[in-house]
Amino acid sequence: MTKINLAEAPADVELEVLELKTGTVARQRLLAMGVHAGDRVRKYPHSGHGAVLIANITMNSSKLAIGRGLADRIMVGYEEV
């Protein structure tokens, strides 16, 4: 499994959330809004600056926009094909 941060992770690939390395407040917010370690998420294509957009596949929830600074600190993993 390739480990990478969410900001740099490829789009349209199933990613597994491995760790939320954010501060306590942001982590609590992410957990409440439905991003947990172990969840499978998919990232939408994005421009490279600005927020990252994900959809949580595990929870079938709505899309979530995460600022780039935070996305840098969310570790995800994916299987390369």
Next chain:
Amino acid sequence: MAGDWPIASWSGMKKFNIALMGQPNAGKSTVFNVLSDIKSAASNFSGTTVEYTESDIEIRGREFHIVDLPGVYSLNPGDEAEKLTYKYLTEKEIDLVINVVDASLLSRSLELTVELLEFGLPMVIALNMWDEAERKGLKIYPDRLEKALQVPVITTSALYGKGVKDLVDRCYEVLTTDKQDISPIVYTSHIEDNVRRVEQVLSGYSLKNNGSRRFYAIKAIENPGLVPAEMLSIIAADLEEVRGQITRLHRTDGAEAISYERHHIAMKLNEEISHFIDRKEVPLREKIDRFLLHPLLGYFPLLFFFLASFVAIYFIGNGLSTLMDLPLKKIPPLYASLKGWSPLAWYSLDGIYQGFSGALGIVLPYFLPLIFLTAIFEDTGYLARIAFLMDGIMHRIGLHGKSVAPFFLGFGCSVPALYATRIIENRRERMLTGLLIPFIPCSARTTVIFALAIAFTGPWWALVIYLFTAVVVGLTGKLLSLFVGKPTGLILEIPGLKVPSFKVAFSRSWFRVKDFLKFALPFLLVGSLAMSWLQYFHVDRAVDRVFAPLLKGLLGLPAALGSTLVFGFFRKELIIVMANNALGVSSTADLPLSPEQVVVFLVFITLYFPCFSTFIVLWKEFKWRIVLLSTLLSIFVATLSAYLFRLVLL
């Protein structure tokens, strides 16, 4: 709705208090709208209900007080709106909670449901957006949920009024029969043991707030800051041990451990009560959404909608204004003869007429299309998409995407926009957004901009002023952010796209128009009358003299416009009526101003000062230092900007 039930003699009985609670976008406000006659600001953007809305309704002759609380993702409040909900839930008298759950986002929504069950108030669950869940191919068994949680579960599609009568019936049943017997949801054994240990210590303590001992025991492990100090002092020794033990076992803190527990309970519940029967490939809505959210292509619809709104407001406003002008212009000749034998009577009548015609002929025609379009945008969920697209740009001016919604609402009115800043968790960004909102042309200023632009310069100058205010917001934001550090990260839910309901948009617009007529019209009439009297007694000249160095000396405008600025402080839409009145003309087109002077004047009045209501709300939300800063900042920015325009144009 009340008419469906026989009226019983309940007079003098206790009024039941019902609180609507749920995650943002679950449709609480829509349920509330159906339940009551008043309309609260329901929209498809996280956190637009930032103040709670209340209403009294009657069921079977008995009075019920319903409150629509701002949406919360959990009972660990992050922003000001969530704090308000938590405070209300723990401190106010509540007899029943209606937990509005978005059925299409069941798994995540159930985490809050679990927490509300722990809280321990009688509860009824409204599985809302039932139709949306079916459309997504999700099959839910409400009876299984009811059995698992032992609370009534009713399926609703509040947008179409479906299921709300059943919901009311079940609430009535719960409230008028014996106490609900909710057994707590049990956590994994080692966490459960620790929760029970803290709960046990609290057993002799008499609770002063709403909420069960179990709830506070869990909260103490999860987020001790939310537990009353008195309670915390009783459990302090045990809590330290318990939290230490959880950290050792889970290699994480109490907050995360409890959060994961709830997450797993919700996931398990979700699996038990629902399954997918038909997972469609990529539905049309998703394809549209991919386009709207595209990092490059997404800016085209954004630009298109902005320009389309601008053109629509311009043409509809202009058309309505012309239409209203025809009958209104026939009124002044009727009292013209009065001027000869009683000038004071003529001035008084004319003052009232100017206020009346200004409200109906100038303000309302532009206000109507603007509020209608705002309502449509809020409903579709596009506002959240704009926030996502603009996040990168907003970062450059020291903010993040969440400030976009308050800014957008600012085009309607600065007051709800300032309230909407409560969705921003970070104080720094909230304050910055609050300072920048008064620079955004609200509907009152839009009216003035359009009316004067149409009469003198053509619509493109209105656009120039709009774009200029965007530059002002950007530069001021950048400048201010230099003093207050870097912005924090954005976490924003992008709710599903919805087809806007024109019926809902119409009724919400009508509600706001009524509000405008009720509050602004008397202001316009009295203000205009006062202005006429000031002219009659020549007091306006003294005011004009005070402003002369600024207006005439620095900006090259007629000094007579000075008194209009004072009225503009009370209501910005008064400016145009007052300008006509001050310069002694009945039609805006007759104002003795050159097109260049109009542009300089418009730049100044768009930026010069927050209006009276904005002033009060700024005070309420951010205290006096920010009010003072906002005042000085806006006067400085307005003067500098208008002076620059004068240098270029005049």
